[in-house]
Amino acid sequence: MKAFALHSTTFAATTIFLSSLSYINCNAYENAGYADNKILLEDFSTSSVDHDQHHVWEELNDSVVGGSSTGIFKVKHIENISIGHFIGHVRYTKSLQGPGFVRMKTLNGEKNWPDVSMCQGFELNVKSHSDYTGFGISIGRYEKSDYSVFQFGYKANMEIPKSANQEAIPNIVHVPFTDFTHLWDHITGNALITCEENEEYCPDVNTLRNLYSFVIWGEGVEGAVDLEIYNIQAYGCAGSYEDSNTKNEGITLNNKIENDTNPSNHTSVSSSSFLAMSKSVAILGLIIGAIAWTRRFRQGKHQGKERDSSYILLVETNSSENESQFNDI
Numbered sequence: 001m002k003a004f005a006l007h008s009t010t011f012a013a014t015t016i017f018l019s020s021l022s023y024i025n026c027n028a029y030e031n032a033g034y035a036d037n038k039i040l041l042e043d044f045s046t047s048s049v050d051h052d053q054h055h056v057w058e059e060l061n062d063s064v065v066g067g068s069s070t071g072i073f074k075v076k077h078i079e080n081i082s083i084g085h086f087i088g089h090v091r092y093t094k095s096l097q098g099p100g101f102v103r104m105k106t107l108n109g110e111k112n113w114p115d116v117s118m119c120q121g122f123e124l125n126v127k128s129h130s131d132y133t134g135f136g137i138s139i140g141r142y143e144k145s146d147y148s149v150f151q152f153g154y155k156a157n158m159e160i161p162k163s164a165n166q167e168a169i170p171n172i173v174h175v176p177f178t179d180f181t182h183l184w185d186h187i188t189g190n191a192l193i194t195c196e197e198n199e200e201y202c203p204d205v206n207t208l209r210n211l212y213s214f215v216i217w218g219e220g221v222e223g224a225v226d227l228e229i230y231n232i233q234a235y236g237c238a239g240s241y242e243d244s245n246t247k248n249e250g251i252t253l254n255n256k257i258e259n260d261t262n263p264s265n266h267t268s269v270s271s272s273s274f275l276a277m278s279k280s281v282a283i284l285g286l287i288i289g290a291i292a293w294t295r296r297f298r299q300g301k302h303q304g305k306e307r308d309s310s311y312i313l314l315v316e317t318n319s320s321e322n323e324s325q326f327n328d329i
Helices: 001-034 205-209 271-328
Strands: 039-043 057-061 070-078 083-089 100-107 123-127 136-140 154-157 173-176 214-219 223-235
Touching: 039 205, 057 070, 057 083, 070 100, 083 214, 214 223
Parallel strands: none
Antiparallel strands: 039 223, 057 100, 070 083, 083 223, 100 214, 123 173, 123 223, 136 154, 136 214
């Protein structure tokens, strides 16, 4: 029983210790990635001469298909702030029989993309200094055999209003995942059937767990592009994460970004529920330990009384025997 009590107490103490660690870790995870239900993907304001942004960005244009559009991307530093600056000019491209494209993009296959499969879309903090209306976003590397060789990834159109002046505050632009599709026109970049219109064309979970590449386009509309980007985030993110065994079946429209409503395919565990469960187990261990020690104490007390009684009886017996021997003498 003593060993049982000791193990119970040790179990309870260990559980409390692990609970505190899980609480710290889970809160650190939430504070780092899920602050205000958003996940930061890029923040150019943290860039400096000695500190790069989260990803490596480059500019590519329609020269790869014989076009004449031009563009450039750079990070400019103004006093105490840094801004991503995407400028260019989209021109008519003979090979595309229409306006070409310019784009700023991350390097393909970067490994440091966070999981955004529990979010609702992308949020960009930007300022446009031109009237350009052909902005878009693409992610991932989804390819289909019957599509054009230039048509890969999921794409969505993006409307960015022109800022009133240089001093104007940045615009917050939301692009929900339901606006994306892998069925888009490789000439204009426009969506043919969106995820909202047909779930078959929604971004799959594997893409949202690893974006592979993030691209901002100026496409399908002739004109000047002059865009400042402060940061890029995923918004509407749940404070939990999906089990790694979740099936890759696309997004339903009930909650914009919910892959599968079958509980067997998802395991969502929040830090608060895990902590509550750990505390309950710890309390149970303490109760068991206390009961075991109480029983041990009572048994020890009872055994002590029995020993005292036996000692008194032994003394009385010895006294009687001594008295009898004395009388015989």
